[in-house]
Amino acid sequence: MGLKAAPEDQALLLELQEFDTRLQQLDHRLRTLPELARLAELASAGESLRRAVAEQNGALEDAQAELGRVESDVTVVEARIARDRGRLEATSSVKDVQALEQELAALGRRRDELEEIELVVMEKVEELETALSSIRLQLEAHETEAAATTTARDGAAASIEQERAHIAADRATVSAKVPTDLLELYEKQRARYGVGASHLRAGVSSASGVALNATDLNVVRAAAPDDVLLCPDSSAVLVRTAESGL
Template sequence: MKSSPNDQARLLELQAIDIRLQQLDHRAKTLPEIAALAGLSSDADALRRELASSNGALEDARRELGRIESDVAVVEARIKRDTERLQGSSSVKDVAGFESELAGLRRRQLDLEEIELGVMERVDGLEAAAAELTGRHDELAARIAAAAAEKDAVLEALTSERAHAAASRSSLAGTLPEDLLALYERQRARYGFGASLLRGGVSSASGVKLNENDMAAIRSADPDEVLLCPDSSAILVRTAESGL
């Protein structure tokens, strides 16, 4: 294949743009902002589970307190009823029975109130723990929102830069001979580099200095002959810096 030295040299510009596009794609996938956001999200998941467990324990304690309060109310109602019946009774036997029952009810009332006090203290402790976890969750949610906004801003800048580079690539590729561009694209897809600058006898794509036999073959080739680098298989672009 033959192509003008000028067109071959412009492949280096195309290669530079392709390298930049690869760098931008890699950076977009490996942004530290993405890793930071993932870490915060993981922390938030763990905190949500802890908060759900705390709220569950609080609800259980509140239900227990409600049952005890209901039991206390029942006992108080029975004490009030028996007290009224005692006051209205003239039967010695009935009075003795009411007094005995009232004594038992008052003991039951004291026991329930003691239990009620313990559960109320537990509810207070669980409410404080839930409030502390809720505060941490809200703070973490704010940090996640800020991290997401930062990530989006960086990605937006990268996307804009990539779009500009892609437009430049399309414009440049449109000015190159079709057969030369096709060869460049094929070699780049296969080997990673489509074009390589020969500078001082060293191929930029491989970083390897070509041996004398290869250099002799290159020197004998016409300037418009399209050559491939023997090490990288990229199109070997010759310039005044090539050391020929």
């Protein structure tokens, strides 16, 4: 003997199905919030920016160390020049004068070379500092957007969860009115096929969107009002109402 349920109890399944459809839609909205996609993009971009900051900072530190070495070499050469000039002023030996003058000339050339290198390295340091500052500004703007997007995501999710809680409460109220065996069938079919109840309206099953053929319609017409039927296309509980066109 097939399952029996009063027509008004079967009609409650349509309300349940509407609630469940809305809950599924809300779950989909929650999973596909545009902020989630943007946050994923920002996370990837943030990693790239942080790597760029680290690489640029490393390059700057190397350039600064190089500048420090060149400046140290310049200091050493200038100290030697000062020393040799002092010795030159203090000596009366022609031989020492010649040697010191030659060394001073060599030291002067070396200082000129080092100063040219120093200028090049200083320009490199300035360029790297400018580039690093630019990347840091980009990262700061990126983090600001990420924070704002996170706030927007949380707000949208909270709104959806609130709506979901209201619908779930209404669903619980309705499901409590449905006979246990009928509710179990509804839940079973919904879990298996995705839809638990289908409204037969003007001969068309709302779950499948397909019109029942003549044979199936004859079966439905021959069934008692309290017979629980299944849609031949969607396998959902087929609910008959005054709109069914029977």
